[in-house]
Amino acid sequence: MNYSTIQIVLQEVPGEVSICFSICGCKVHCEGCHSPILWKENNGQKLTSTIFQNTLIKYSGFASCVLFMGGEWNKQELISHLKYAQKKGYKTCLYSGEDKIEKSILNHLTWIKTGKWISEKGGLESLTTNQKFLEVQTNKKLNHLFLKTIKL
Numbered sequence: 001m002n003y004s005t006i007q008i009v010l011q012e013v014p015g016e017v018s019i020c021f022s023i024c025g026c027k028v029h030c031e032g033c034h035s036p037i038l039w040k041e042n043n044g045q046k047l048t049s050t051i052f053q054n055t056l057i058k059y060s061g062f063a064s065c066v067l068f069m070g071g072e073w074n075k076q077e078l079i080s081h082l083k084y085a086q087k088k089g090y091k092t093c094l095y096s097g098e099d100k101i102e103k104s105i106l107n108h109l110t111w112i113k114t115g116k117w118i119s120e121k122g123g124l125e126s127l128t129t130n131q132k133f134l135e136v137q138t139n140k141k142l143n144h145l146f147l148k149t150i151k152l
């Protein structure tokens with residue numbers, strides 16, 4: 001699988017410092033997608049095991065979670081990376097535009113975000129969103145963690 005960026009992010013997984021890998025080849029093609037560069041599988045560069053593992057080693061003790069923005073279309077590679085992340089003590093999360101994710105992938109995730117981007121419904125911080133942020137083990141919906149506190 002190819003990746004477009006590797007970034008440290010603070011808000012995508014509440015309470016966690018996440019290493020975020022944005023994976024190329026997204027087939028959902030949402031209207032208004034924030035990163036159409038992720039649509040072509042050949043964009044970016046190959047996420048080799050060496051690059052992946054060295055990144056996790058580099059941020060060990062600083063980051064607590066490994067987050068994939070996509071990649072479920074390369075199931076075996078994704079599972080292999082997730083297994084390594086778990087072995088190294090990281091929590092794991094997948095942001096997917098699909099509504100359903102295979103159990104073989106879910107087995108290696110702490111959290112999953114499902115649902116495509118629909119601008120009129122908004123993202124996880126919206127009360128009308130179609131997207132779900134779930135704790136995989138309990139299937140508990142945790143969207144409330146993304147709602148902004150309104151100060152009166």
Ligand code: SF4
Binds near residue numbers: 028034070097116117
């Ligand atoms: S799922 Fe995400 S990356 Fe894929 S098209 Fe939709 S917004 Fe873009």
